Amino acid sequence: MAKAKAKAAKETPLMKQYNSIKAKHPGALLLFRVGDFYETFGEDAVTASKVLDIVLTKRANGAASHIELAGFPHHSLDSYLPKLVRAGNRVAICDQLEDPKEVKGIVKRGVTELVTPGLSFNDNVLDKRRNNYLASIYFGKQDLGIAFLDLSTGEFMCAEGNASYIEKLLQSFSPSEIIYSKADKTKAAELLKDDFTTFHCEDWVFQYDYTYEKLTDHFQTANLKGFGIETLEHGIIAAGAVLYYLEETEHKEVKHIAAISRIAEEKFVWLDKFTIRNLELVYPQQDGGVPLIQILDQTVTPMGSRMMKKWMVLPLKEKAPIEERLKVVDHFHAEQELAEEILSHLKHIGDLERIISKVAVARINPREMNQLKKALKSTLPIKELLKKQKNPSLKKLGDQINACEFLLEKIDKELKEDAPMLTHQGNIICDGVDAELDEYRKLSTSGKDYLVQIQQREIQRTGISSLKIAYNKVFGYYLEVSNTHKDKVPAEWIRKQTLVNAERYITEELKEYEDKILHAEEKLVVLEHKYFNLLVQSAGEYVTQIQENARILATVDCLLSFASVAARNGYCRPKVADTDTLEIKDGRHPVIEKQLPVGEDYVPNDIYLDNSTQQIIIITGPNMAGKSALLRQTALIVLMAQMGSFVPASYARIGIIDKVFTRVGASDNLSKGESTFMVEMTETASILNNLSDRSLVLMDEIGRGTSTYDGISIAWSIVEFLHNHPKFNAKTLFATHYHELNQLAEDFPKVKNFNVSVKEVADKVIFMRKLKEGGSEHSFGIHVAQMAGMPNPVVLRAAEIMGHLEKDKDMHQQQEKMKDVPKNNFQLSLFEIDPKFKEAQELLDSIDINTISPVEALLKLNEIKKKLD
Ligand SMILES: Nc1ncnc2c1ncn2[C@@H]1O[C@H](COP(=O)(O)OP(=O)(O)OP(=O)(O)O)[C@@H](O)[C@H]1O
Numbered sequence: 001m002a003k004a005k006a007k008a009a010k011e012t013p014l015m016k017q018y019n020s021i022k023a024k025h026p027g028a029l030l031l032f033r034v035g036d037f038y039e040t041f042g043e044d045a046v047t048a049s050k051v052l053d054i055v056l057t058k059r060a061n062g063a064a065s066h067i068e069l070a071g072f073p074h075h076s077l078d079s080y081l082p083k084l085v086r087a088g089n090r091v092a093i094c095d096q097l098e099d100p101k102e103v104k105g106i107v108k109r110g111v112t113e114l115v116t117p118g119l120s121f122n123d124n125v126l127d128k129r130r131n132n133y134l135a136s137i138y139f140g141k142q143d144l145g146i147a148f149l150d151l152s153t154g155e156f157m158c159a160e161g162n163a164s165y166i167e168k169l170l171q172s173f174s175p176s177e178i179i180y181s182k183a184d185k186t187k188a189a190e191l192l193k194d195d196f197t198t199f200h201c202e203d204w205v206f207q208y209d210y211t212y213e214k215l216t217d218h219f220q221t222a223n224l225k226g227f228g229i230e231t232l233e234h235g236i237i238a239a240g241a242v243l244y245y246l247e248e249t250e251h252k253e254v255k256h257i258a259a260i261s262r263i264a265e266e267k268f269v270w271l272d273k274f275t276i277r278n279l280e281l282v283y284p285q286q287d288g289g290v291p292l293i294q295i296l297d298q299t300v301t302p303m304g305s306r307m308m309k310k311w312m313v314l315p316l317k318e319k320a321p322i323e324e325r326l327k328v329v330d331h332f333h334a335e336q337e338l339a340e341e342i343l344s345h346l347k348h349i350g351d352l353e354r355i356i357s358k359v360a361v362a363r364i365n366p367r368e369m370n371q372l373k374k375a376l377k378s379t380l381p382i383k384e385l386l387k388k389q390k391n392p393s394l395k396k397l398g399d400q401i402n403a404c405e406f407l408l409e410k411i412d413k414e415l416k417e418d419a420p421m422l423t424h425q426g427n428i429i430c431d432g433v434d435a436e437l438d439e440y441r442k443l444s445t446s447g448k449d450y451l452v453q454i455q456q457r458e459i460q461r462t463g464i465s466s467l468k469i470a471y472n473k474v475f476g477y478y479l480e481v482s483n484t485h486k487d488k489v490p491a492e493w494i495r496k497q498t499l500v501n502a503e504r505y506i507t508e509e510l511k512e513y514e515d516k517i518l519h520a521e522e523k524l525v526v527l528e529h530k531y532f533n534l535l536v537q538s539a540g541e542y543v544t545q546i547q548e549n550a551r552i553l554a555t556v557d558c559l560l561s562f563a564s565v566a567a568r569n570g571y572c573r574p575k576v577a578d579t580d581t582l583e584i585k586d587g588r589h590p591v592i593e594k595q596l597p598v599g600e601d602y603v604p605n606d607i608y609l610d611n612s613t614q615q616i617i618i619i620t621g622p623n624m625a626g627k628s629a630l631l632r633q634t635a636l637i638v639l640m641a642q643m644g645s646f647v648p649a650s651y652a653r654i655g656i657i658d659k660v661f662t663r664v665g666a667s668d669n670l671s672k673g674e675s676t677f678m679v680e681m682t683e684t685a686s687i688l689n690n691l692s693d694r695s696l697v698l699m700d701e702i703g704r705g706t707s708t709y710d711g712i713s714i715a716w717s718i719v720e721f722l723h724n725h726p727k728f729n730a731k732t733l734f735a736t737h738y739h740e741l742n743q744l745a746e747d748f749p750k751v752k753n754f755n756v757s758v759k760e761v762a763d764k765v766i767f768m769r770k771l772k773e774g775g776s777e778h779s780f781g782i783h784v785a786q787m788a789g790m791p792n793p794v795v796l797r798a799a800e801i802m803g804h805l806e807k808d809k810d811m812h813q814q815q816e817k818m819k820d821v822p823k824n825n826f827q828l829s830l831f832e833i834d835p836k837f838k839e840a841q842e843l844l845d846s847i848d849i850n851t852i853s854p855v856e857a858l859l860k861l862n863e864i865k866k867k868l869d
Contacts, residue, residue, distance in 0.1 A: 013106050015041075015067070021094055021111060027199075028092040028114055029084060031077075035100070038080075038093075039071035046070075051087045052080050081115060082124035088197055090116045114249035117197045118177025119151050121363055126152055128302040128351060130309065135175035136245070137166065137191070138206050138237040139184040145234025147260075148173050149242045153303070153353045154256035154360070154547065156242070158235035159263040163191060164272065164686065169263065170196070171273035172313035179245055181206040201241060201248075208233060211240020215260070218243055228262045235262070256360030256543055267321075268314040269642055270659040272690075274683050278662040279635055280591070281312045292636060295590050296645060298564050300346050303353040303550050304557025311558060315642040317658045317694075322576050324393050325559060325644025330573055331391045332563035333646070339560055342385055346557055348378040353550035360543045362536055366419035366428045369411060369532075372539065372546075376408040379549055382556070397552050402545040407538065414535055426521070428528045437527040440520045447517035451477065454509065462488050469510075477514045478504040559644070566646035569593075574641035574652035580611040580694070582638065582657070582731060586650035589633035590640070593648065603769035604649070607634050611693065611729035614752050616722055618742060619735045620776040621756035626769045627735035628664060630756065631698040634733060635660050638696060657731075658694040661687040663702060681714075688721060695730035697722065701737065712738050723748045742775030840867045 011019070014034070018041060022030050029047060031038040040048040041059075045068040049056035052072065059069040072080050077093075084091050093115065097108040115122065118134030126132050131150045138145035144166045147158040159169060170178075175196065180188045182200045192198060204210070215224060215236060224230045229239070239260055246254055277283070280291040293312050299305045316322045332339040352375045358364040359372070379401060386398025419428040431438050443450075455469045464485040471477050475496050481489055482502045493505040565571070569590070586604035593602035603626070608614055619627050637647045641654045663683050680702065687697060702718060703711025715736060722732050729750070734741075745753045753775040759766040782802060786795045843864050852860070 017106060017109060021092075021109065025092045025111060025114065028090040030092045030094055030111075031081075032094045033074060033096050033109065034071075036074050037071040038074055038077060039069060041067050041069055043068075047089065048084065051083055051089070078122065078124055081122055085115055085117055085120060085122075085125050088117065090114060090199070111250055113251070116177055116199070116249060118149075118175060118179075119246070119249055119251060121152055121358065121361070123354075126354070129297075129305040131155065131173070131306050133173050133175040134242060134245070135170065135173070135178045136238040136241045137178060137180045137184075137188065138234050138241065139180070139187045140234045143234055145232065145236070145238035146170075147235065147239035147242050148175060148263075149246075149257070151246070151251065151254070151257075152357055153306075154254075154258060154357050156239070156257050156260040157263050158229055158232060158239040158260060159265065160232050160234040160238075161265065164690075165265065167191065168271065168273050168276075171276050172271075179241060181241075201245065205241050205244045206237050208237055211237045211244075214240040214243045218254075218257070219259070224260075227260045229260060232262060251361075253361040253363075255540075256357045256547070258544055258547065267316060267318060269317050269639065269657060270690075270692075271313065271315075271639075272661060272686065274686075275635075275660050275662045276313055278664040279632060279639070279660075281639070282309055290591050290595065292591060292640075295569075295594060296561065296565055296640070296643075298561040299554075299557045300343060301349050301553060301557050302351040303554040304346075304561065306353075307551075307554040308558050308561065311643050312639075315639045316644070317642060317656055319576055319578055319656060322642055322644055322656075325562075326573060326576070326641075326646075328391055328393050328559045329562045329566065329644060329646060331389065331394065332560055333566055333573075336567065338385065338389075339563055342382055342556065343560060345378040345382050345385075346553065346560070349375045349553055352546065352553065356539075356543055356546040356550065359536055359539045359546075362533070362540075364536055364539075365421050366415065366423060366532060367421045369415055369535065369539070370417065370419060373408060373411040373415065376404055376411075379403055379553070380405070380408075382553065386556070394556075397556060401549050401552055402542075404542050404545060404549075407542050410538055411535065414531065423529050423532055424525050426524055426528055429531045433531055434527065437524065437531065440516075440524040440527065443516050444520035444524055447513065447520060450513055450517075454513070455479075462490060464488050475504075475506060476518070477510050478506050479510065480504050562643075562645040569648060571646035571648050572650055572652065574637075574647050574649075574654050576641055576654045576656055579653075579655040580729070580731075581653065581655045582607065582609045582634075582696070583651070583653040584608075584634065584637055584647075584649050585652070587633050587637050587652070588648040589629045590636055590648045592629055592633075605630055605633075605769075605771040607733075607771070609696075609731040609733075610655075611731065613750065615729050615750035616719060616732040616734060616748075617752050617754050618719070618744060618775070619733060619754050619756060619771070620737070620739050620742060621735075622758055622776075623737070625756035625758055625767055627756055628700050630771060631662075631664065631700055631733045631735055635662065635696060635698055656694060657696045659690065659692050660696045660698075661690070661730075662698040662700075663687060664698055664700040684718065688718070691722075691725065691728045691730045693728045693730070695728065697730045697732040699732065700735045702734070703736075703738070708738075712740050715741055716744065719744050719751060720748070723750055739776050745775070836867055840864050843867065 018030070018032055021032070029040065029044045031040060033039075045056055048054065049070040052070075054070050054072055056068055056070045058066045060066055081091060081093075091114070092111045093113045094109050095112045097110050100107050115125070116134075118132065120126060120132060132152055133148045133150050136147045140160075143160050143162055145158065145160045146166050146169055147156070149156045159165075170192075177197045177199060178188075178192060179199050179201055181203045183203045185200060188198060188200070212224070216222065219227075224236065229235055246252075271281075277285060280289060282291050282293045284291050293309065296312070297305055297308045299308055350371050352372070355364065355368050355372050355375070358368060364372070380403045383398050383401040383403055386394045386401070389395055389398070414430055414433050416428055416430055429437060431441070451469050455467060458479065459465060459467045464481055466482050466485060468480045469477060470480055478496060479493065480502050486503060489503070489505065493507055495503055495505050497504040584607045587607060588602045588604050596602055607617075607630075609617065619630065621627050633648070637649060637652060638654055638657050639660065640647050641652060642656065663680065684699070684702060691697075699718070703715040715734075715738060719732075719734060719741065722730055742753045745751045752773070754771050754773055755776040757768040757770045757772050759768055782795060782798045785798065843860065847857075847860055
């Protein structure tokens with residue numbers, strides 16, 4: 001203790017101040033403003049020098065010792081800060097809170113912002129085409145609450161549900177940072193693995209009353225009913241914690257967060273986390289892969305691109321909104337000229353959504369304000385064009401746009417077109433806004449001319465032909481008179497200095513101008529700053545309207561993108577219906593068809609599925625035949641249709657799907673210590689436990705990860721389960737190498753066999769890629785091995801072994817054997833499927849038939865009925 005005190009006493013005052021600020025922000029790298037530099041000390045300096053590649057030095061810390069030091073000029077903050085944040089650091093920016101010129105001794109300093117990966121306004125930290133979400137998770141007893149905030153756009157949402165729903169949302173929104181309560185460290189680690197940057201807050205933050213109040217205080221509402229989240233207890237806790245975290249990180253100006261919404265689970269197709277990944281909707285599974293979004297996203301504004309990402313992970317499942325989107329796409333598709341014209345204006349809009357957020361938090365710079373003007377200017381013609389359309393949705397969108405003409409005019413009148421980025425550079429405000437400002441500007445630019453005028457006038461008045469006006473630091477501007485003209489100096493001039501050949505004078509007029517000139521620049525900066533801030537304030541009144549404009553423009557951008565992609569790629573408008581049939585004619589894979597070598601055409605295929613005659617299709621065919629492509633393209637066509645996009649097919653009738661499950665391809669969990677087979681079974685189990693009557697299930701090579709017999713048996717029993725399910729007829733595409741599974745179609749009427757055809761010509765396989773009815777007889781693995789360039793001896797030897805095995809009785813009779821599988825062996829126990837059946841069974845078991853009265857029996861029956869409802 002005494003030692004620490006002695007050490008503290010020896011520290012320089014600056015380091016004392018540093019240490020006290022640093023102690024308040026544990027876990028953050030502190031950028032400490034000293035003069036024109038941001039300095040880092042100690043371990044922070046070591047980190048900063050490594051991440052930023054700047055020099056690490058040592059500095060004497062009073063008599064205490066030496067300390068590491070690394071710094072950079074303050075104007076480089078914008079380029080260095082993103083690097084620090086992207087390297088996973090939380091960065092506290094500590095600024096000087098007083099003007100050093102006006103303070104004796106040490107200036108007051110304080111943290112003005114804590115930039116974390118999930119909370120940033122900095123354009124260099126943010127990716128234009130992606131939302132930057134901070135997530136907050138509350139672990140309830142059973143369910144979890146979750147909230148997402150994009151501080152850069154003001155978008156704020158919450159939801160609650162079981163762990164798998166939360167996982168799905170995390171996968172969909174991929175937040176840059178997640179906060180949770182300290183007490184839930186273990187649960188969080190289990191849920192989040194190492195996949196996210198996390199931060200834990202104190203436990204007391206995650207309390208219902210506190211968080212509820214935080215939200216109502218922020219939104220200035222009596223309750224949360226208007227946002228539709230009043231009953232989301234867990235969601236509220238998570239969302240309130242986000243607001244606490246904003247305060248903790250010094251984000252106090254957040255009025256652009258004007259609302260919170262519920263992520264309406266019931267409106268969107270359920271895509272489990274494997275499916276979003278397996279179908280490569282927004283991220284490729286492997287480096288260099290192409291996700292679907294790359295094909296569909298031809299948006300021209302950043303907010304359009306961000307909205308597109310949301311549409312991709314949240315496809316709709318209600319007919320009306322899907323139809324609404326499709327009709328607009330159809331309209332743009334038919335009216336290419338209109339589409340082109342709107343696009344030409346949209347291209348000038350820029351990131352209106354993020355710019356208006358910057359207005360709300362007063363972080364906008366003059367150049368961005370000009371971008372806002374440009375955006376408003378381009379909004380107007382878009383509004384007019386939309387209003388003129390016959391399509392009612394477009395008309396409505398046009399009406400909803402607020403052109404903010406008053407603001408546009410104001411910016412136009414007050415802000416200089418070529419205003420620089422930084423306010424202290426001046427040249428921001430137009431002439432005519434303020435007379436005082438105009439005068440200072442005149443003085444600062446033409447001040448020297450005034451001096452020349454004075455000089456000329458005085459030469460004429462006094463006859464001192466060699467009269468000069470000059471400047472020095474000691475007494476400012478002066479008149480210099482050579483000794484020959486000394487006697488002509490007027491009486492009112494004040495002599496300041498005598499040189500060998502000349503004398504120097506000042507005059508009252510000169511001093512007045514000097515004062516004006518010298519301070520003009522300074523005052524100009526202050527006044528420009530003032531009028532710019534007033535302009536920002538005026539724009540601040542339009543935040544909600546412009547946020548709404550941004551949303552509308554983003555929607556139009558996405559729909560235009562769908563239309564242009566459809567035109568470019570020959571897609572057709574799907575028919576969506578509330579039926580249970582799925583019919584696709586000449587379907588193609590939207591990504592693979594783009595990647596085929598020149599001259600090779602994608603072979604289109606038909607798919608038909610329904611719940612009563614053809615519920616499950618077993619697709620056999622050799623490796624490389626195109627089975628996986630077919631499975632994926634079916635799901636992608638369904639999802640594209642339900643996003644509101646046209647689809648790669650000649651005809652598509654989509655009975656709306658509410659859940660898509662995929663068990664496709666090898667998983668990448670191997671590195672996390674789970675075997676391929678275990679992963680496969682976990683994913684399959686999750687599918688079978690979550691089915692619905694409108695599900696689309698894709699299973700590719702189930703059972704590949706284990707021995708043949710195991711694999712066939714598991715695959716067989718899964719198909720039986722899906723077929724015999726007492727409640728749900730999930731439409732299923734089942735791709736397999738095991739031609740033995742073709743036997744299933746004999747026993748189960750809703751199972752049909754198809755194969756992706758190949759031709760064998762002179763010992764070679766030609767892939768026809770055509771889906772045909774019927775099973776296939778054998779596999780073609782050896783031919784594919786040959787195609788892959790396997791050395792010939794290996795191929796020949798494999799063929800030899802195969803011939804030998806085929807002779808083997810047991811193997812040869814496999815297919816025969818499958819015929820003898822005990823029939824209807826599955827007898828799905830109702831009670832295993834749904835817990836409510838179990839409860840009903842328990843009630844039944846508890847009845848003693850011998851003693852129960854008729855009335856009691858009726859009551860019991862009623863109770864059982866209720867349980868099963
Ligand atoms: N309909 C098609 N038209 C043209 N090319 C196709 C078609 N379907 C697939 N292909 C091409 O064939 C390749 C292999 O297809 P896919 O992966 O679907 O085969 P597979 O039968 O699932 O094979 P495996 O059993 O080895 O996984 C694809 O990458 C694609 O390039």
